[in-house]
Amino acid sequence: MDEIRARPPLSGQIAQLDRLEGRQVERLQHEALTASAPWTAEYGAYQSGGWWTTSLMNASGNAADVRIGDCAARPTALLAAMPATAELLEGLGLSYMWVRLARLEANAFLWEHRDYDELDQIERYRLHIPLHTNSSAFLVTGGAKVHMTGGRIWRLTPTYAHGVCNLLGPDRIHLIADVYADDAYRRLAERAELPPSAAEPLPPASKALLDGKLTDARRLSGLGYTAAAEALLLRLFYGYSLPEGATYDLISELHTALGDGEAAAGWKQAKSTLLALATA
Numbered sequence: 001m002d003e004i005r006a007r008p009p010l011s012g013q014i015a016q017l018d019r020l021e022g023r024q025v026e027r028l029q030h031e032a033l034t035a036s037a038p039w040t041a042e043y044g045a046y047q048s049g050g051w052w053t054t055s056l057m058n059a060s061g062n063a064a065d066v067r068i069g070d071c072a073a074r075p076t077a078l079l080a081a082m083p084a085t086a087e088l089l090e091g092l093g094l095s096y097m098w099v100r101l102a103r104l105e106a107n108a109f110l111w112e113h114r115d116y117d118e119l120d121q122i123e124r125y126r127l128h129i130p131l132h133t134n135s136s137a138f139l140v141t142g143g144a145k146v147h148m149t150g151g152r153i154w155r156l157t158p159t160y161a162h163g164v165c166n167l168l169g170p171d172r173i174h175l176i177a178d179v180y181a182d183d184a185y186r187r188l189a190e191r192a193e194l195p196p197s198a199a200e201p202l203p204p205a206s207k208a209l210l211d212g213k214l215t216d217a218r219r220l221s222g223l224g225y226t227a228a229a230e231a232l233l234l235r236l237f238y239g240y241s242l243p244e245g246a247t248y249d250l251i252s253e254l255h256t257a258l259g260d261g262e263a264a265a266g267w268k269q270a271k272s273t274l275l276a277l278a279t280a
Helices: 022-034 083-092 181-193 208-224 226-238 247-256 261-274
Strands: 014-019 051-059 096-105 106-112 124-132 136-141 144-146 152-156 162-166 172-180 199-201
Touching: 014 181, 022 083, 022 172, 051 083, 051 144, 051 172, 096 106, 096 162, 106 247, 106 261, 136 226, 162 226, 208 226, 208 247, 226 247, 247 261
Parallel strands: none
Antiparallel strands: 014 152, 051 096, 096 172, 106 162, 124 152, 124 172, 136 144, 136 162, 144 199
16 A cells, blocks of 8 residues: 655745845856756656756766755865855855755656655755746645745755646756754744745635546546656646646556556556655
8 A cells, every 4th residue: 555644834944044045046047057067857757858957066076967865065166166155155154965966847847756765864955945936837745736935045854745847938057055963954944934925825626627638648548648647647736736646647547547557557656766755
């Protein structure tokens, strides 16, 4: 049986921390746009395509090394070319596990997933500083969508299932720092809050609606557009409040109806992998 984890209140999953000074944000934005970054595609199973990262601090010092892991992070050559960003990171005084720039293109998605489960069970958090964003770029967690506005440091607890999309563009660029919990982090987190206006609850999806979407997906598959059918179902996560992993279940059901048991089993495995579920 799938192991579904209890969720804290939404503010325990996503919250605003400190506010940045306007001129500082402008300098960070400029560096993110002009630095010669080796943007790298990684974690392909987690995304639709269009998600790129580059490292500012990591284990190796190589900016193209973007698969995160526990380490005492050290600066990359890219960070050396971004003095305002380096100054911010040093000023925060945090214990960094990994620091990246992440770019999400228009019409791109990070599918519903969890992070950190492959790492040691150490208290850590993910901080987001939006540098370039737009109102069609948002995070979904806990049945709500949250547009992370600029000028703030946001905290995400990515051990809870979440996904991200950028529907219309332009590119969304965030500075993302994975940090270990210590006294400096706790001081930063003292003022954590999630204003009611920051989160928009998603409507529930009725069985009739899901049945209709599954019928649409079968029609697409019948025309030879199976990948588009899968994407149609995956994107339901960004428009409706669904039980955890429901989109993966729908795709598995689609392939079962099409008589493709191997693909159905593959999507069941994808659900377990992306959501780090224990099965018995």
